[in-house]
Each structure stands twice: as structure tokens, then as C-alpha cells.
Amino acid sequence: MALVGGAVRDALLGRSPLDLDVVVPDGEVAALAQASGLPFVHHPAFDNATLTLPGGRAADLVRARRETYPVPGGNPVPQPGSLEDDLRRRDFSVNALALRVRADAAPTLLDVTGGLADLDAEVLRPLHAHSFHEDASRLVRGARLGARLRLSAHPELLLQVPAALAVAGQTPRLWAELNLLLHEPRPGRAAALLQEWGAGALLPDPALLLALDAQQDEGAIVSPQVYAAALLHAAPDPAALATRLGLGDRPGLLLARALGDTFYPAGTPERRLRALLRPDAYEGLTGKDVLALGVPPGRAVGEALAHLAAGRRAGQLRSAEDERAALRAFVAQQAQTNPLH
Template sequence: MPPLRAFANGDLLHALPPHFTTVLGQVATLAQAHHVAVWLVGGVVRNLLLAQPIKRDLDMAIEGDTVALAHALATATAGRVTAQHAPFGTATVELPTAAGTLTLDLARTRTETYPHPAALPIVQPASITDDLARRDFTVNAMALPVRLSATNSPTLAATSLLDPFDGRADLQAGVLRVLHTQSFRDDPTRMLRGLRLAVRLQMPFEPATRALLDTALSNNLLEQTTPQRIRTEVCLALDEPDPVAVLHAAENLGILPHIFPALHWHPNLATWQQRLPPSADALLKMGILTYTLSERDRATLIERYRLPNDAARLLRDVGTLHNRLPALHQTSLSNSELDALLHPFGRGGTAGGPNCRTTTRGRAHYPLPQSSARYCAAAQWARLASAGSAAWPVAGYVAPGLAGGPPRWAGSHARRRRSLDTRSAGRGDERE
């Protein structure tokens, strides 16, 4: 674990980029006018201590009327309130800054009472200390007051870190610790959030927390959680820098069988993930993680977690491609034969996009005049799945990451085949 940032009182808040501190000065000014207290909380405080990059959103705890403060802030900054939920006292504000849009997630300080395991909580307004006590891990239970240095002054005051549960010490030790013994019982999704943190920060659960996690799993608490909440956490895991590592850790910790028993980690996953373009979205990553599932298991996964249509279609397409890989591996395939194997994945329609051209195994392939997202994804999937082949026809048929797709011509299938193969032959017989 890297050493934590050394700071004196007030220095930590000012370690934020200037456009962040400018916004916090505006928040502090309005908070003073509305007679509410404001704290910076959660991951941003943790990342400041670790000297890690700060994302484009900040979590703030408010002692007072959160919704009123959100609307006042939006009005004062030409921003907008994008969400509000009065029962929980939460609101989201998007603000324009010199460096782009900044999102503030405001939440009323509160306590949470869980009537039974995995239930949604009953909330009551509370102090900031009580609010920190409801959080998942000590490293996320720290706060920095946001206030002005003096009345009518635009300068942020020097403030001390509020750390009632020794989160800074756990950061220094490099461990994740829950705040109380009922934490996973109250909210089993904390196991999944902890899993993501453990992988991203390279911080294991400390022994007592690991024992509580094992007990929660043996009591099937994840099975008592709604599939929608599990799906939300899985989607967040797919957005992690290394979702395959999260899957591996989930299996090692015994979490994976409680999410979906048919899902397993295997070494090829890391190879496939490395072949993804940097812009790969969560759907493509999900396809990698579920690539080896059977058709029945895919159907069960889609039904259990009520996957949206685009995700369900991708899972089915990847399964179909898995079955077609033996044919796609044939290096003697002509363009028309390759087109016939991949053409079913182009049924989703076409849209204008860049022509795809790439060279592999010494053969230059023809440009594709139309694009189809499903078709391009199918070709890319087939390439990614070919872990044992450095270059093969599908890798050259469509450039990875580009929105290429099947040519769409009027006329007979025979004419289509002739045109495809003529384009390839016209460049010379360069096949190996």
C-alpha cells in the first residue's frame, strides 16, 4: 500500500484541483446562507488521502435541507438538478466548470435501520457522526467539513479530517474493515462493493471482516437480496479497470457461486480482456465474462437478472459465435464464406460509419461500406475468443473497435458472394 498523503489542517481539501475548490467555495457560501452544514465524504476523501485521481463527481453529506440547497446551487451556478429523492433526502446537481461538468451527489445525514436482512433501510435524520456510522467500510467513513474561513469570505476554511472509525489507519495498514458485526446482514451488497474496492485498491479484508463475510455467505444473504440490486453491483464491477480480476477475487472469496453458480473464472479471460480496445463498454466486458456459459445457463442468467434487451441479445450472440468458432478458425475461408458465418449478426440494421480496413497474415481486406454494431461486435468477439491465434481471418475482416459491418447490396446471394470474393482476389492472392 502506498504511503498516505501527508497534510496539515486544511491542506487536504486544497489538494483538490482548482475547479473543484471553486465549486466547494460556492457550496460553502450557499450552505452558510441556508444555515446548513456540509461535508465532503466517501471515496473522494479516501482518494485524497491516497493521492489518487478524483473522478468527476463528489459525494457530500448535508445537515439540513438537501433539496433546497441543491436547487439554490443549480440556480447560482447555471447548473441543473438532475435527480432528487425526498424520502432519503438526496439530490444530484450537475455544474458547469472550466474543466467540464462536475456532478455533486448531495445526501442528508441520516441513520439507517434494517427491519430484516437485506431489507431496504428505514431512514431518520441524524448527525454527521451517526451518518458515517452507517457506511460500509472504515476507509469510506471519513469526512472533511466544507465551510468558509470567515463570514462573507470566499475562501475555504482550514478543516480537520473527521475520522471516528480510524479509516485513515486502515488505509495505512492496507485493509478493509466493516464498521460493525451486522454490516453484511443489513446490506449484503456491501460484500460486492468490498470486492470491487479490494481489487481496485489492492486491499484485502482484515480477518474479522473476512470471517463476517464467510458467515454472511453461509447464511445465503446474497440470495435474499433482490436480483435488481445484485445486477446494479455487477454492472459497477464491469466498469472497474480490471473486471476479470474482480471475477477472480469473487471466486476465491466464495462469492461467485452465490451470484451465479455456473459462472467461473479461467485463465483465458485475462487474455481476452487484454484484446479489448480501450473504449470497450460494459456489454462487451460482460460478454467476455460469460463467454463459456452454456445456452441454458445464458437463458437462466438473462431471466434471473432481467437483463435489458441489448445485454440479452449480446449474450445470445456470443453463445452462437462460440459454437461457430471451429468454422471461423479455418484459414482457408473465402470472404464470402466468412460473410455467411457472420452475416446473421448484422440484422440489427445499419448506420453510417467509417469503412473498416486492416491487414493481417499479409492479406489486405476490402473496406466495408456500411456499418452494423452487432456485426462488428460479432467479428470482434470471434477475434477476442481466439486466444490461441495471434492473427486469423476474422481479425482482418473487421478492424477491432471500429463500427464496420456487412456490405448490404441488392441482388442475389450469388452476386453478393461473387462481389466479395472478387474484391479479395483483385488484391492478389496473398493468403498464406
């Protein structure tokens, strides 16, 4: 058996592995998973098993195979194969490295596609000329990987971009990969790579995502939900994009709150997103501020806040100072209209 793919690549780069894939050329995968004593889920269609490791991480046991794609963008048809066959079916050369493990010999590194040279050159190269035509999601996976590892596109990758775009609509996995892009350490960088490679049509202008990347570079913690909400804001049809990416309702609701006038404390997702989308916006007075300006507790506070909100919606209030002045005028008017109020 052999450790393959991302774990080998990341180990060679001195990074903590994100993925653990073990290819089993011979033997029954389900039986091996059972023998491990770990919790696992068996996937019979491809004879793979996902094991849950101590600490919550996962490892995949993969039966060595070859693959064919009868329909571009559809699921591949697996056939039994060797370890070398399994490496050649993968997406990029830097993901086709293997560390062969034997009980009677030291581990050996196997490189059948030139992945080591590409890793040294910091280049991302598809394994064959029809790679993106078979599976357009590889284009997005490449952008994720290129952004994370600072890899540049091989000319062969750029040549295949039009083929990926041509079959994008019939490749459901592509939209799942775009969802995963929002969970990358720097989603804006990955989205910008897609645009740079000529695949900007897959996502709206990445400027907002890059701005969130910059916030992270300055030490802020920006969640994938904030990135998703910013992406929806930039989209011509936010509802359609949310559906394609399987985002659910939360990013849209977050976006609506960020675009509203409700007060949110510093550091909250709403406040962080509002600062990006409405740079000229200010934080209106809160109930605490209203009380500090002499409004008595109770119903009067709600009336004062409603009055200020109406002024903001009408465009009459443009700063906290405007609101304080409007509040003083409102309180004085209320006192004259209803001295006992």
C-alpha cells in the same frame, strides 16, 4: 457540511475523485440544492439531492442520518443523525472519512472508524460485524473497490462472506452491483476477488474476464458489453444471469455474432470476443476475397460465399487456405456445369 466517502479517500490516494458526496447535518437539502442554481433531482425518501455539475459530473447532497435494516437485504429505514452517525452507517472504513468544511475555520479531516489506518495498510474492512448480513451488496462493492485500489480483505470481511451469500437472493442491490462490476476498469480482477473471498458462486469462473483484462493491459479497448458477453458464455444459464444482472439483449446478441462465422474487421467487439472464445477459429474469405480469386460480381459471389459457409458448418474447412482451395474447386465445377454462368 462535509465532503465524505470516495472523494476524500481518492484525494488522499492522489486519485481523481469518482464520487462527490456532501453530507448536510443541518438544513433542508432541497433548499440547498435549489440555492446552488444547478439542475438537481430531489429524493425525498432519504432527503438526498443529486446535482448535475458543469461538464456532466454529479454531486450528491446527503442529509446526515442513521439507518436500521428491519429486513436483511431490504431497504434501510433512515433516521436523522449527526455527521458521525452518517459515517458509521457506511460500508467500509476507507469510505467513512470526511473533510469537514466550515466558513469560520480551515477544513478538518474527520476519521471516526479508523479509515486512515486501513487506507495506509491497504486493507478493506467492514464497519461492523453485521454489515454484509444487512446488505449483501456490500460484498460486491468491496470487490469492486478492492480491485480498483488494490486493497486486501481484512479478516472481518472474510468472516462475513457466508452471511452475504445467505441473503444474496433477497438483496436486489447485489445484482445491480454485479452489473456495475462489469463497468470497472478491470472487471476480471474484481470477479477474481469474489472467487478468492469464497463468493465465486455469484459469478461464473472469472477466467474469461481476466483474459479480457490482459487485453486491456496490452493496450486494447474492451467495452463492458464485451465483458458481459464473455460472462454469459461462461454461465450455466446465460438467460437467467442476463435477467438477474439487467443486461438487456445486447450482450447476448454480441455473443451470438462472435460465435458465428460472419466476417468482422480486426478491433471490433465481435472479432475480439471470437479470438477469446474460439482461439482456433480463422476468418473466412469475404466477398472481396472471392472477387480477387476470379469470381464475377453479382449472384455468383453470394453462391460462392454460401458454399464456403456450408463447408465451415460441416467442419470440412479449417483454414483460409482450405477455403481458397474449396473456392477454386467450386468455381471450376460451376464453370463445367454452367459454362455461360
